[in-house]
Amino acid sequence: MEEEEGLHQLQLLDTMFVRGLKRKCFDGEEDIEGTLAGFKALPSYNLQRQSLLDMYLVKLQLCHMLVEPNLCRSVLIANTVRQIQEEMTQDGTWQMISTQSTGQTSLDRLVSTDILCRSSKEQVEGKLVQGYSSFPKDFEDTQSQESSEILSTVTSGQAPRSLQSNMWEIENPQENRGNFQKSLDQIFETLENKTPDSVEDLFSEVDNSYYDLDTVLTVMMGNTKMGHCDVLETFPSQAPTNSNSNCKSDLNELDHIVEILVES
Amino acid sequence: MVGRMSRKLGVREESFIYLSMTTTEGDQPADIISTVEFNHSGELLATGDKGGRVVIFQQEQENKTKSHSRGEYNVYSTFQSHEPEFDYLKSLEIEEKINKIRWLPQKNAAQFLLSTNDKTIKLWKISERDKRPEGYNLKEEDGRYRDPTTVTTLRVPVFRPMDLMVEASPRRIFANAHTYHINSISINSDYETYLSADDLRINLWHLEITDRSFNIVDIKPANMEELTEVITATEFHPNSCSTFVYSSSKGTIRLCDMRASALCDRHSKLFEEPEDPSNRSFFSEIISSISDVKFSHSGRYMMTRDYLSVKIWDLNMENRPVETYQVHEYLRSKLCSLYENDCIFDKFECCWNGSDSVVMTGSYNNFFRMFDRNTKRDITLEASRENNKPRTVLKPRKVCASGKRKKDEISVDSLDFNKKILHTAWHPKENIIAVATTNNLYIFQDKVN
Numbered sequence: 001m002e003e004e005e006g007l008h009q010l011q012l013l014d015t016m017f018v019r020g021l022k023r024k025c026f027d028g029e030e031d032i033e034g035t036l037a038g039f040k041a042l043p044s045y046n047l048q049r050q051s052l053l054d055m056y057l058v059k060l061q062l063c064h065m066l067v068e069p070n071l072c073r074s075v076l077i078a079n080t081v082r083q084i085q086e087e088m089t090q091d092g093t094w095q096m097i098s099t100q101s102t103g104q105t106s107l108d109r110l111v112s113t114d115i116l117c118r119s120s121k122e123q124v125e126g127k128l129v130q131g132y133s134s135f136p137k138d139f140e141d142t143q144s145q146e147s148s149e150i151l152s153t154v155t156s157g158q159a160p161r162s163l164q165s166n167m168w169e170i171e172n173p174q175e176n177r178g179n180f181q182k183s184l185d186q187i188f189e190t191l192e193n194k195t196p197d198s199v200e201d202l203f204s205e206v207d208n209s210y211y212d213l214d215t216v217l218t219v220m221m222g223n224t225k226m227g228h229c230d231v232l233e234t235f236p237s238q239a240p241t242n243s244n245s246n247c248k249s250d251l252n253e254l255d256h257i258v259e260i261l262v263e264s
Numbered sequence: 265m266v267g268r269m270s271r272k273l274g275v276r277e278e279s280f281i282y283l284s285m286t287t288t289e290g291d292q293p294a295d296i297i298s299t300v301e302f303n304h305s306g307e308l309l310a311t312g313d314k315g316g317r318v319v320i321f322q323q324e325q326e327n328k329t330k331s332h333s334r335g336e337y338n339v340y341s342t343f344q345s346h347e348p349e350f351d352y353l354k355s356l357e358i359e360e361k362i363n364k365i366r367w368l369p370q371k372n373a374a375q376f377l378l379s380t381n382d383k384t385i386k387l388w389k390i391s392e393r394d395k396r397p398e399g400y401n402l403k404e405e406d407g408r409y410r411d412p413t414t415v416t417t418l419r420v421p422v423f424r425p426m427d428l429m430v431e432a433s434p435r436r437i438f439a440n441a442h443t444y445h446i447n448s449i450s451i452n453s454d455y456e457t458y459l460s461a462d463d464l465r466i467n468l469w470h471l472e473i474t475d476r477s478f479n480i481v482d483i484k485p486a487n488m489e490e491l492t493e494v495i496t497a498t499e500f501h502p503n504s505c506s507t508f509v510y511s512s513s514k515g516t517i518r519l520c521d522m523r524a525s526a527l528c529d530r531h532s533k534l535f536e537e538p539e540d541p542s543n544r545s546f547f548s549e550i551i552s553s554i555s556d557v558k559f560s561h562s563g564r565y566m567m568t569r570d571y572l573s574v575k576i577w578d579l580n581m582e583n584r585p586v587e588t589y590q591v592h593e594y595l596r597s598k599l600c601s602l603y604e605n606d607c608i609f610d611k612f613e614c615c616w617n618g619s620d621s622v623v624m625t626g627s628y629n630n631f632f633r634m635f636d637r638n639t640k641r642d643i644t645l646e647a648s649r650e651n652n653k654p655r656t657v658l659k660p661r662k663v664c665a666s667g668k669r670k671k672d673e674i675s676v677d678s679l680d681f682n683k684k685i686l687h688t689a690w691h692p693k694e695n696i697i698a699v700a701t702t703n704n705l706y707i708f709q710d711k712v713n
Contacts, residue, residue: 049546052546052600055600055603055604059603070445070609071444071445071463071464071494072463072494072496072513072553072609073609075491075492075493075494075513076513076549076550076553076609077550078492079492079549080546080547080549080550083546083549084546
């Protein structure tokens with residue numbers, strides 16, 4: 001049943017996608033007013049893009065769940081994600097996101113920073129997350145209780161969407177530039193901290209610590225055994241509720257995931 | 265090079281007739297065929313599979329009495345080329361899957377080929393043994409040593425015929441030169457050197473030297489944050505030993521001349537077609553990624569395969585291809601689904617016929633397509649056992665993109681995307697083609713009148 005629905009979703013996406021994009025190209029040449037008018041004429045365009053972004057997030061996750069991530073595939077997906085991101089910036093969708101992000105807690109910020117921007121030394125020595133339980137340990141000095149609360153929230157198996165919102169609804173403080181346009185560059189931000197050796201491994205190989213973080217992410221997604229269709233299905237169903245915040249959380253999530261992808 | 269064909273092949277409705285199908289079967293995942301390649305004479309056909317095995321087929325000698333067909337291909341040799349390895353430093357398994365096989369031209373009685381997996385290239389010697397020495401003085405026939413004191417007379421050992429034995433032995437192992445996954449190898453026309461390419465680098469080897477290789481292309485950026493493009497295929501020019509091309513995931517092809525500099529990071533020519541704005545979508549970049557590049561036998565043209573089309577480029581014109589053939593345009597509206605099920609990342613290969621007049625490539629549902637460059641006709645055929653008995657003519661297929669489906673047409677929605685033909689090869693001189701479905705190898709040949 002679920003599979004059928006998933007399939008139906010895809011077919012819907014296919015049709016929406018083709019139609020919507022063709023119209024978009026037409027409108028691209030016009031001025032702002034024209035574009036806005038174009039958008040009004042295509043209320044589903046943002047939804048299409050949102051769904052697509054969701055799919056890409058899933059892909060990126062699954063990407064680095066494989067034994068040997070295919071570099072070509074990863075690069076192609078990352079490029080497309082960047083493209084969507086740039087487009088969203090131009091749309092002005094980004095601005096809406098930025099204003100909403102100011103109210104985030106510092107805790108979340110810390111969680112993301114620590115996970116994603118570990119020093120190269122730790123990584124090389126394999127001290128990166130050795131499994132679920134080490135997350136709270138790392139934040140002992142920084143409101144660990146709250147973070148473990150969040151983590152336990154994660155494990156209690158909430159719907160994937162809200163999970164992501166809780167865990168990843170963050171603006172990375174390292175990014176003092178303050179705009180998400182460069183968030184994909186965060187992928188490689190950690191590079192600056194890396195030793196030459198580990199640089200070599202970026203985007204290519206997987207190490208043990210990678211797997212562990214991966215497991216964490218997978219569990220956070222709600223269900224490791226979820227098929228593509230199932231996971232995909234849950235995203236669009238939540239999209240209409242608050243597309244802006246979903247957008248933002250998606251893109252945050254995206255940043256983090258891509259960073260993790262590259263960190264290994 | 266051109267004109268070796270005995271008869272020109274045209275893609276006419278009634279003349280595209282292939283008979284005589286040879287299939288090898290396997291149902292294990294390790295039997296998935298990953299590469300197919302004819303040797304320079306066409307007498308031998310090599311296949312590599314996911315389990316690291318190489319199977320070589322040999323064409324039977326022409327039977328004068330059987331005028332209906334040329335020789336069929338039978339198994340000639342099977343050997344394990346690569347084994348799975350484990351990289352302990354990186355905690356990574358290295359797949360034994362054979363990514364590419366390339367034959368060397370025959371210089372003596374033995375045959376040589378290069379086979380590669382993700383990390384290691386091996387030179388294999390395949391030799392025949394049909395005689396063996398008998399009559400040693402110090403050894404019995406079964407190999408046991410004789411007591412020298414029992415030897416009273418001496419004799420000269422002689423060669424006596426035996427059953428044909430085909431032996432494969434690894435002659436060179438070219439290892440530890442690639443950080444990323446090797447996607448192609450190409451032998452130079454000097455027959456002394458060859459290229460190997462991974463996602464970010466291309467190395468030049470000498471066939472005799474295994475402990476050194478020259479890095480001639482390196483597109484790895486200093487800051488990995490700038491990585492947006494990878495190398496997808498590479499090939500040496502068939503005639504010019506200093507020229508090679510490599511294709512990228514962004515749909516560009518770069519032609520490089522090794523005489524220009526030691527490191528060929530700066531291309532001599534850049535082939536790129538501007539994007540059609542009306543076709544632009546979020547998937548544009550992914551489907552523009554080139555999965556294969558092949559020079560024509562003449563060396564004047566090269567062919568590239570991206571997800572939806574085959575393009576022929578004139579080496580003298582960089583800004584657009586001279587010919588474009590749509591392989592399965594009906595998939596353009598299905599890109600979202602194809603992305604979801606990962607099919608959009610499938611890497612299809614393409615090949616030329618011996619006279620460069622026809623090009624061939626694979627598709628889904630076990631379909632493969634041929635395009636005649638002269639008549640501009642094309643044909644879709646299917647490689648399947650259900651529909652084809654040996655010695656029957658292949659029936660052309662048609663996919664119905666939309667609207668009413670005619671009889672015998674297949675609708676896009678009923679295509680099986682698990683049945684994909686990624687690897688095809690064309691005999692260098694005759695109208696014989698090898699088509700690999702997931703587990704099976706089909707050999708089709710032209711009807712001989």
